Amino acid sequence: DQQVKQNSPSLSVQEGRISILNCDYTNSMFDYFLWYKKYPAEGPTFLISISSIKDKNEDGRFTVFLNKSAKHLSLHIVPSQPGDSAVYFCAAYRDDKIIFGKGTRLHILP
Amino acid sequence: DAMVIQNPRYQVTQFGKPVTLSCSQTLNHNVMYWYQQKSSQAPKLLFHYYDKDFNNEADTPDNFQSRRPNTSFCFLDIRSPGLGDAAMYLCATSRAPGQVNEKLFFGSGTQLSVL
Secondary structure (H helix, E strand, O other), rough: OOOOOOOEEEEEEOOOOOEEEEEEEEEOOOOOEEEEEEEOOOOEEEEEEHHHHHHHEEEOOOOEEEEEOOEEEEEEEEOOOHHHEEEEEEEEEEEEEEEEEEEEEEEEEE | OOOEEOOEEEEOOOOOOEEEEEEEEEEOOOOOEEEEEOOHHHHOEEEEEEEEEEEEOOOOOOOEEEEEEOOOEEEEEEEEOHHHOOOOEEEEOOOOOOOOOOOOOOOOEEEEEOO
């Protein structure tokens, strides 16, 4: 049973535009949420996180929004750059574990 | 640079032949994790060590074992690999679980093929 769901396997966005990656979760007890970015042949790297008590966290071009009532979070990247092309994993933390979604492959088009 | 190192990058083994994957870290983190990731699937936690305490996930097959001889090293042993065990195996570390905003640092992974 997937507790963290990323329903879009891939997303293509024009360079300079906004990329929005979505994530849904089923467990309302998650303490905080994270986004990881993965390039081919590399391990995932931490991108940004948000505590369950907040609804927004911003770090440069990256902003994560959390809607607890909808059990939904999203990652906004603006403006999108070619180096943002990667797989993005949404993850959630509870009970000493980080649970990942399947990932969304983001393609930034020239 | 402090990092998490996994060897080898690619590992090929035969059906039923034991195989060991290794992970080392220079971050001096207390926790080391092993994740299994199959193609287009979410990374799945197999187990983790908090210092010397081993924590197995309930649905991790007995075929998978782990050893952590010291803070820096952690091994994943697959006693009798089956075709379904072909996957990317990711090692990760963190300072300690249970802290808000604790995050994982990953190695580059070992891609295991079973022939």
